[in-house]
Amino acid sequence: MSEELLQIGDRIVALAKAGEQVEVVVGRSTSTEVRVYEGDVEQLASATSAGIGVRVISGNRQGFAYAGSLDQDVLAETLAEARDNATFATPDEWLGLAEPDGVAVPSLDLYREGLSKISTESKIDLAIELEKAVRASDRRITGIDAADYADGVSEGAVVTTTGIRAASRDSSCYVSVSCVAHDGDDTQTGFGFSVGRMPEDLDIEAAAADAGRRATRLLGATQPKSGRATVVLDPYVTAQFLGIIGSTLSGEAVLKGRSLFAERIGEEVAAAAFTLIDDATNPLAYSASETDGEGLASRRNLLIEGGRLNQFVQNAYTARRSGTVSTANAVRGFSSTPSVGCRALSLAPGTKLQPELLADLGDGVLISSVSGLHSGVNPVSGDFSTGAEGLRISGGQLAEPLREFTIASTLQRMLAEVLAVGADLEWLPMRSAGVSLVVRDVTVSGA
Amino acid sequence: MIEEAVISRVLGQALRTGGDFAEVFVEDKRSSSGRFDDGKVEELGSGRDRGAGIRVVVGETTGFAHTADLSETGLLAAAEAAAGAARGGGGGVRVVELSRVDTSSQPVGTRPEEVAKATKVELLQRADAVARSAGGGAVKQVSASYGDSRRRILVANSDGLLASDDQTRTLFVVGVVAAGDAGMQTGRRSIGHTMGFELFDRYQVEDLAREAAEQALTKLQARPAPSGALPVVIGKGGGGVLFHEACGHGLEADHIQKNVSVFAGRVGQLVASPLVTIIDDGTIANEWGTFAIDDEGTPAQRNILIQDGVLTDYMWDQIRARKEGRALSGNGRRQSYKHLPMVRMTNTVLTNGDTAPEDIIADTPNGVYVAHLGGGQVNTATGDFVFGMTEAYLIEDGKITEPLREGNLIGNGPKVLEMIDAVGNDFEMGPPGTCGKDGQGVPVGDGVPTLRVTSLTVGGTAA
Structure with missing residues (x-):
């Protein structure tokens, strides 16, 4: 299948003029999405989409164009547009496509042929089963606003005039649910999900139990008093936090003077318990992929080791300009040029599960979810402030639920104040893995 | 874009399995962009997205399929897929006669x-x-x-509607x-x-x-923002995002029908300070959330949501309005032909009061003045929402003093609406926004005059 995408790339690359670098990214995906409500199908969508992105570098100038179609006339027009766009860019001597670097492409087994043979009816049944399981988990669950099953196969190819010819293919599926719990006048919400490559990988019971637990354990929550506290971030919250830390370690942010950590390679930037790895070759990662957005083989990158900043992540351009090599961290879809980003982040896990971390801690606040990360965290200045919900930790155990408060600090300070990393590492449907994380001296703002 | 006769045949095919309602949405979007960064014109880009989304509704079930192939064959195949997903009892051939709705797109001076x-x-x-x-x-x-x-859309449905817009x-x-x-x-x-x-x-x-x-x-020069509950004065313009989050999402009929909104069942009740009138208006000339028709073909409207503190109505799309047998409000929107429409805001505004903005600040002994807001997020079921302050100052003794570092504010929608005790007379629209819901982003506008909330929790780090 992917051979067809490579051939589309080959045909356009063959049209490159002398002195011109051309990169073609072709993507195609099929997906099924089911939403059930009160035992019936509310929405069922099936779709195939495809598109192409063309990057042209000529005379040290770069231009780009994309089209959400693989029609012949559109392909030629896209190349012409990209070429025309290049003539308006500022020359930049560091521009250039990725080149084969000898790193072998790992074989990650991310595609399952069987997914296309699963009947729509059995997909619907999974979503219905999930909805039922959440309702049954607790009598205080009064509503399920969405119970979803979704799956997809995506294929991609990158072909360049510099000798890159890479194709990849993966399949994935997930179930997710969000529910509402009531008790008296109080309302709380919870969500749960499970991800896999085939429906048989999905754990419906666990997803349902998570959603029910998240909603019911917050019933009766009150606003805490303001003060400073040690917080324990639930795995899902830590994964979101790692995503922000990852963005500060981009070679592009460093080059453009937007990284907190520029000039700090080799220095202590975090507590010793903090070891951060970006590894898209880990097949357990939801975002695992054999190659990056420029067609280079994925590889394991150790970013922070025992609190010491080890390296930044790079794509071909930022690496060349920084005098180093690409770490295969080009991130993109067919509709954009490659930026630089972490692809599958995780912390090296510690030895204790969350109950043991709570027992060691004694008093603090468990943060079960955060909101407004996109508006309250500035990865350039490091200011960190986010809405939060959770439970008080008292005498080493979970105590009363808390809502409508914020937690605030700075990214620099939070990294330095990491007290422990849990043993409960789990891969989530995002570019980072979750794990319990204990952080000292965070400001809690409430009543 | 596509011949009427073809669209009629595609709708007929979509209804083949007994659908109650079928719709064809065709989109042809061209975009261009330029990015200057780090002292250089890094890149000019161009994009083209073209395709059709077809949905079929049978009872409570919606089947949906989309295609980038706009030939009659491609459209019929998508119609077949959507119809297959939403299988009804009846079936048979239905002929759909289309009648064009006259609409006028926002004028464009220079293309x-x-x-x-x-x-x-x-x-x-x-x-x-x-x-x-x-x-x-x-x-x-x-x-x-x-x-x-430039986004050209065409919508046709089995009720006979045929409408188009050029945005x-x-x-x-x-x-x-x-x-x-x-x-x-x-x-x-x-x-x-x-x-x-x-x-x-x-x-x-x-x-x-x-x-x-x-x-x-x-x-x-900013110092850490305070931590804790304080009076907050929201500056004119971009402060509208506060109401987008505090009540806008909670007034979307999909949340109401599933009873996951704190505003469900409250039409006719006092839900806000009597100083508060909130309108969602897709007709304001040239605004970011303005259009001639929504993505279901309904002409844009001006809908009063809250008048003098009383909840007057929710916002509706085709599916939810059909269910309750009520009029459409022009709030059915989608990110692209690849997405199903749902209830979305357009330009959400809180109208002028009669207090001079400088009097509101002078009358605030101590608190926070938020000049510019970042994005926000809300949990419609609980009403708890946050929004970021990207430019804020301390108010001391009725005067704006020192700048503050960034942070989030947190509050509860229904409580905050009741705690508005001053509304200025200096209404202004804010900057363009993108509203995200269920994975889809659509352009929206917001606007407010200067106003004061008696207490919001400020998420800073200062004692």
């Missing part, structure tokens, strides 16, 4: 696609030069981006990083309207660049 790329590049260069010259060397990095899009939007954004003794700070300004290149007759990119630089430079 952006007819403006030379070099002219667009020059705007970026001018913004960069002005931002870099501010602050005597403290400005360390500048990015500027330009974007325009042109133009956008310009400047971002600045400044560095000082206490680290780096950022500034950002954006303008965007549903209009063509005449946007730049109305606004000078130099002003935008200067303001973005000033914001970053001012914040270099």
Whole structure:
């Protein structure tokens, strides 16, 4: 299948003029999405989409164009547009496509042929089963606003005039649910999900139990008093936090003077318990992929080791300009040029599960979810402030639920104040893995 | 875009399995963008997205399929897939007769696609030069981006509706990083309207660049924001995002019908301070969330949501309005032909009160003045929401004093609506926004006059 995408790339690359670098990214995906409500199908969508992105570098100038179609006339027009766009860019001597670097492409087994043979009816049944399981988990669950099953196969190819010819293919599926719990006048919400490559990988019971637990354990929550506290971030919250830390370690942010950590390679930037790895070759990662957005083989990158900043992540351009090599961290879809980003982040896990971390801690606040990360965290200045919900930790155990408060600090300070990393590492449907994380001296703002 | 006869046949095919309702949505979108960063024109880009989404409704079930193949064969195949997904009892052939709805798209002065790329590049260069010259060397990095899009849509459905719109939007954004003794700070300004290149007759990119630089430079002197509950004065313009989050999402009929909104069952009740009138208005000339028809073919409307504190109505789309047998409100929107429409806001505004803004500040002994807001997020079921302050100041003894570092504010929608005790007379629309819901982003506008909330929790780090 992917051979067809490579051939589309080959045909356009063959049209490159002398002195011109051309990169073609072709993507195609099929997906099924089911939403059930009160035992019936509310929405069922099936779709195939495809598109192409063309990057042209000529005379040290770069231009780009994309089209959400693989029609012949559109392909030629896209190349012409990209070429025309290049003539308006500022020359930049560091521009250039990725080149084969000898790193072998790992074989990650991310595609399952069987997914296309699963009947729509059995997909619907999974979503219905999930909805039922959440309702049954607790009598205080009064509503399920969405119970979803979704799956997809995506294929991609990158072909360049510099000798890159890479194709990849993966399949994935997930179930997710969000529910509402009531008790008296109080309302709380919870969500749960499970991800896999085939429906048989999905754990419906666990997803349902998570959603029910998240909603019911917050019933009766009150606003805490303001003060400073040690917080324990639930795995899902830590994964979101790692995503922000990852963005500060981009070679592009460093080059453009937007990284907190520029000039700090080799220095202590975090507590010793903090070891951060970006590894898209880990097949357990939801975002695992054999190659990056420029067609280079994925590889394991150790970013922070025992609190010491080890390296930044790079794509071909930022690496060349920084005098180093690409770490295969080009991130993109067919509709954009490659930026630089972490692809599958995780912390090296510690030895204790969350109950043991709570027992060691004694008093603090468990943060079960955060909101407004996109508006309250500035990865350039490091200011960190986010809405939060959770439970008080008292005498080493979970105590009363808390809502409508914020937690605030700075990214620099939070990294330095990491007290422990849990043993409960789990891969989530995002570019980072979750794990319990204990952080000292965070400001809690409430009543 | 596509012949009427073809559309009629496609709708007929979509209803083949007994559908109650079928719809064809065709979209042809071209966009162009330019990005200036790190002292260079990094890239010009162009994009083309074209396709159709077809949905079929049977009872409570919606089947949906989309295709980038706009030939009759491609459309019929998508109709077949959507019909297969939503299988009904009946079946048989139905003939759909279409009648065209007259609508007039927002006028466009100068078509952006007819403006030379070099002219667009020059705007970026001018913004960069002005931002870099501010602050005597403290400005360390500048990015500027330009974007325009022309989105032509056609909607036809089994009720016989046939409507189209031609939507042109133009956008310009400047971002600045400044560095000082206490680290780096950022500034950002954006303008965007549903209009063509005449946007730049109305606004000078130099002003935008200067303001973005000033914001970053001012914040270099900022001290940590307070922590805890305080009176908060929201500045005119961009403060509208507060109401987008605090009540807008909670008034979307999909949340109401599933009983996951704190505002369910409250029409006719006092839900806000009597000073509060909130309107969602897709007709305001040239605003970012304005259009002639929504993505279900319904003409844009001005809908009063809350009048003098009383909840008057929710916002509706086709599916939810059909279910309750009520009129459409022009709030059925989707990100693209690849997405199902749902209830969305357009331009959400809180109307003028009669207090002078300076009196509101003078009457606040101590608190926080938020001049510019970032994005926000809400949990409609509990009403708890957050929004970020990207430029804020301390109010001491009725005067705006020191700048504050960034942070989030948190509150509860229904409580905050009741706690509005002053509304200014200086209404202004804010910058263009993108509202995200269920994975889909659509352009929206917001606007407010200066106003005060008696207590919001400020999420800073200062004691």
